[in-house]
Amino acid sequence: MTTEATLTLLSRLTGVTVSTDGVAPRPQDLEVWVDVIRAARHVARCAAAVGPGSAHDQLRLVAEQSGAAGPGDLPVPEAVAAGGWTAVTRVRRLWCVARAAAALLRSASPAPRWQLCAALVAAGDDVEEVAGQLGQLSGLAAADRLAAEHDSVVWRLGSPEPAVADRTMRRVGVSLRSPLLLRALAAAVASATDPVVVERLARAHHVLGRATLVTTSERAVNPVRRSSYRGRYHQLDALVSDWFRLLDPATAALSRYRGVDLGAWRSACASGRLRIVDEAVADGLITVELAAAVAAAVGDRDVEVHGRDLNMDFYEVWLDPETVAVVDANGATVWLWADGVQLDPAAPESAARREAARNRFAGWGPNQRAQAGFRWLDPTPPPAGIARVDLRFDSHDVFASDPRPAHLIRVAGLLYRRLRPDVDADSYFTDEAITHALANLGRGLVEGGLLLVASVVDRRDGTRLYHDSDVYQRGPDELVRVQRIGLGLGPTMPTTVRLGR
Numbered sequence: 001m002t003t004e005a006t007l008t009l010l011s012r013l014t015g016v017t018v019s020t021d022g023v024a025p026r027p028q029d030l031e032v033w034v035d036v037i038r039a040a041r042h043v044a045r046c047a048a049a050v051g052p053g054s055a056h057d058q059l060r061l062v063a064e065q066s067g068a069a070g071p072g073d074l075p076v077p078e079a080v081a082a083g084g085w086t087a088v089t090r091v092r093r094l095w096c097v098a099r100a101a102a103a104l105l106r107s108a109s110p111a112p113r114w115q116l117c118a119a120l121v122a123a124g125d126d127v128e129e130v131a132g133q134l135g136q137l138s139g140l141a142a143a144d145r146l147a148a149e150h151d152s153v154v155w156r157l158g159s160p161e162p163a164v165a166d167r168t169m170r171r172v173g174v175s176l177r178s179p180l181l182l183r184a185l186a187a188a189v190a191s192a193t194d195p196v197v198v199e200r201l202a203r204a205h206h207v208l209g210r211a212t213l214v215t216t217s218e219r220a221v222n223p224v225r226r227s228s229y230r231g232r233y234h235q236l237d238a239l240v241s242d243w244f245r246l247l248d249p250a251t252a253a254l255s256r257y258r259g260v261d262l263g264a265w266r267s268a269c270a271s272g273r274l275r276i277v278d279e280a281v282a283d284g285l286i287t288v289e290l291a292a293a294v295a296a297a298v299g300d301r302d303v304e305v306h307g308r309d310l311n312m313d314f315y316e317v318w319l320d321p322e323t324v325a326v327v328d329a330n331g332a333t334v335w336l337w338a339d340g341v342q343l344d345p346a347a348p349e350s351a352a353r354r355e356a357a358r359n360r361f362a363g364w365g366p367n368q369r370a371q372a373g374f375r376w377l378d379p380t381p382p383p384a385g386i387a388r389v390d391l392r393f394d395s396h397d398v399f400a401s402d403p404r405p406a407h408l409i410r411v412a413g414l415l416y417r418r419l420r421p422d423v424d425a426d427s428y429f430t431d432e433a434i435t436h437a438l439a440n441l442g443r444g445l446v447e448g449g450l451l452l453v454a455s456v457v458d459r460r461d462g463t464r465l466y467h468d469s470d471v472y473q474r475g476p477d478e479l480v481r482v483q484r485i486g487l488g489l490g491p492t493m494p495t496t497v498r499l500g501r
Contacts, residue, residue, distance in 0.1 A: 143321075157172075157188075157197070157200055169204060182376060185379065189380060210283075224414070227282060235456070236454055237289055237292075240408065244298050246266075247269055260473060273303065274298060274407050276304070276305045281309050308396035313375055314375070314376070317361050319353060324336075327361050331361045333358070405446045405449070408449060409450075413455060416468065417434070419468065439499055439500065451473075454485075456468070456469070479496065
């Protein structure tokens with residue numbers, strides 16, 4: 001959030017007129033308001049210690065007396081002209097604090113109360129502790145307490161103080177584990193203008209989703225990790241780009257490229273829309289990069305790029321005013337919060353709540369699911385170069401059939417064997433299950449289409465760890481391996497996979 005936006009927000013929350021007409025906001029402007037919020041946090045903590053009844057009377061009295069003392073609404077331009085924000089006296093700051101705290105306590109409208117609560121929490125070193133105290137102090141409902149905590153995290157991530165932002169970032173996915181925060185982070189990315197802040201918020205969005213939205217296939221023998229980073233598959237993207245560039249008639253004299261039968265490939269892609277499927281995409285960042293590479297290679301061809309993962313859709317399910325669960329599309333609980341405490345959804349004592357969430361979700365119609373649903377998708381705007389690409393995302397299991405054939409399918413970081421000591425995760429599936437998935441994916445290709453299966457840890461900066469890939473091409477009744485990079489899928493994987501039916 002920019003300094004100007006923060007000043008505007010704090011002005012609205014405190015009721016103090018802030019105008020920057022003709023005056024460029026400066027970092028030191030925000031520092032004064034940070035002092036105000038920190039003082040307000042202290043006032044709120046003290047009030048919480050003496051009890052809600054006394055706190056209401058005490059803070060209202062302070063607000064009334066401070067207002068009567070005559071600090072007044074000193075216009076910001078005059079304050080700046082008189083010597084900048086440092087000329088605003090401590091008395092005026094405390095008066096702002098009193099008005100802010102009193103507004104929190106007496107406001108009849110939920111939105112200003114939780115937003116002000118978030119502003120106070122944002123100045124705290126312990127977000128969860130302060131959020132709980134202020135929530136109790138102000139009598140906020142559970143949903144508003146969560147919203148206050150989420151907004152406070154977003155504001156701290158956008159702080160102009162690097163230490164504050166870094167400290168908050170380290171807690172995302174560790175002590176800050178509410179997947180409902182993903183919505184606030186995505187909205188903040190859309191409104192932020194500072195590239196550093198945008199990147200930080202987007203990174204927090206990825207880390208939080210990876211840590212909290214943990215789902216796995218019933219066929220998996222180890223938990224499936226969902227992670228990525230920019231440029232991880234840049235060499236795979238380049239390989240795919242080469243294949244599509246070879247559709248150009250100017251390359252017709254070339255009949256084979258790194259094992260790929262270009263005659264069959266060109267025939268598969270001769271007319272109509274090109275469809276590329278990207279499986280196991282986590283938050284879709286790698287799919288956007290693939291779409292950009294394909295768009296640059298195919299000229300004006302009509303292209304669909306379809307990113308998919310086992311579970312991309314999640315839903316917020318409130319069981320009662322103090323209990324909320326997040327479930328996947330199958331109704332399985334992946335996160336649970338009750339009475340102000342995050343619970344382990346897999347624990348035996350959570351069984352009743354898990355079942356209640358599943359039953360409530362099962363009874364919802366399309367409208368309720370649409371209102372409560374959200375996706376873990378990278379929130380940064382896609383590059384302008386892929387505007388003409390039909391970019392789609394949805395949930396899909398690689399072991400399930402796809403009725404719409406694709407020209408190219410990529411599966412990276414999912415169907416692999418642990419072949420190296422430095423690999424970042426154990427194999428997710430047995431050899432038998434991987435072969436079954438390959439056959440299923442092969443049936444989803446047009447004849448002559450390509451299947452790229454890879455295990456890659458790679459970076460654009462050259463700190464490459466490994467790159468193991470197998471390329472299969474579909475024939476009439478089988479997949480044939482036509483290229484191996486590095487160790488591929490390993491020596492136990494077949495060179496030919498019968499497709500059957």
